[in-house]
Amino acid sequence: MAPQRCCVLEVGSLRAGYGAIEILRGVDLTVGAGEIVALLGSNGAGKSTLNNNISGLYRPFGGTIRFDGTDIAGVASTRIVEAGLIQVPEGRRVFPNLSVRDNLELGSYRRGKPKRAQNLERVATLFPRLRERWMQPAGTLSGGEQQMLAIGRGLMGEPRLLILDEPSLGLSPLLVEEMFTLIGRLNTDGLALLLVEQNVVQSLAIAHRAYVLENGRIALSGKASELAQNPELRKSYLGH
């Protein structure tokens, strides 16, 4: 019998940072199958540090990161992508000199290659704007289009868990709305999502559960609907 798995992603007492500086001081967090989990927190709370340790860009100081029951703490990023844990990074990080199509194709460099053509079609249908810019270098795209491309590139790898790092950053209010609608749609197809955001109201509206990261520790956690009513959270993040 397969071992009991509580979740897709399970982070336990994670300590991490850069050089001698410890930024995460014991973080516990889980993402269940088919769940949207929001990770909230102000700038410098350690959100990106957490992401980058989960994605294998850095080696954590201590603690565990389990993906589908396997410990992936300190494992190379290539193998983490191969397992299906894919991050859409803050700042999009698209390949500016490559066409939209080539950017998407590289999304299936490590994983999802057999169904590349099919997935390209799926992403193009999901983002008609990308289809219009198909052969254009990604560097010439607007911020919103680049964000779509970054998400599309992530989807090309057929993720089992998609981490979205600040997908609404730098977008116009209208595009932010569109982005959250899209995130909801990705999740109705069954994709587990870890949504890392500063946009508290909209993130809580869409997520099932949420964590609030403060000074490298989880300060609050629970059902998104309950957190939205939490007076402490409202005071520090919404100002009322």
Next chain:
Amino acid sequence: MFDPQILIAGVLNGLLAGGIYVLVAVGLTLIYGVLHIINFAHGSLLMLAMYAVFFLWRLSGIDPYLALPIVVAGSFVFGYLLYRGLIGRLSHGRDENILLLTLGVSIVIDNAALLFFGGDTQTVEVPYAGDAIEIGAAFLPIPKLISFGAALLICLVLGLFMARTDTGKAIRAVARERQGARLAGIDVEKIFAISYGIGIACLGAAACLLMPTFYVTPQSGYAFVLVAFTTVVLGGMGSFVGAAIGGFLIGVTESLGGLLLGEQLGQIGISLIFILILLFKPTGLFGSKA
């Protein structure tokens, strides 16, 4: 002396000579574009490849042109392993360390070559070395025609590789966005090593095309690499098209300079063109703004 027939002949000869410059420069610009370092070992590795061609001919009787697949493959493997085993491992990802390492590698190779191969000039003797065809007043040596055609073909294949294959696209991706590449599951260190290997493979090809008409000594690499540095800067750092056009431009300039000013002063033309282009377009012909 200014007869148009002679000028045309000069241009043609310059273009033919440019093929080699293009190959050396394309390798250099590829390594620069991806790794963001100037490969100071470029000249020494070219010299090493030339000795490989020489010894293949002397010990096994293999014609330099037929040696091309062997030397190109061998150069790729050598470059790949040199990066994986030494440059990448000891640089700890710092550009200035890579710079110093490639310089160190170059010094070691040069002196090892002097120790093992001696300082004498070595040449490959092939029956077709002096063959030429005449077009009007132009007297075009067959080996140079071959090297020109082969250089163009190799550039074309390399261009297609970079545009069409996953590895080629990954190389271009890593050149501009390493973090994004890592998150797409690209093994960035491996791509660095492959890029370095391809850059050195270009030198292997250049060595095979050079040896039928050139000689090799432990200092042979320098002449070409100095020109290649000029070509890369002139064409725009990291630009393939720039390196290709720059290589031919340098070849023609050198040839016409030799025609007008005499063999000894022909190289002045290169510096002149170089200064003029950088004066009006500091990023080089096809360079993008930083």
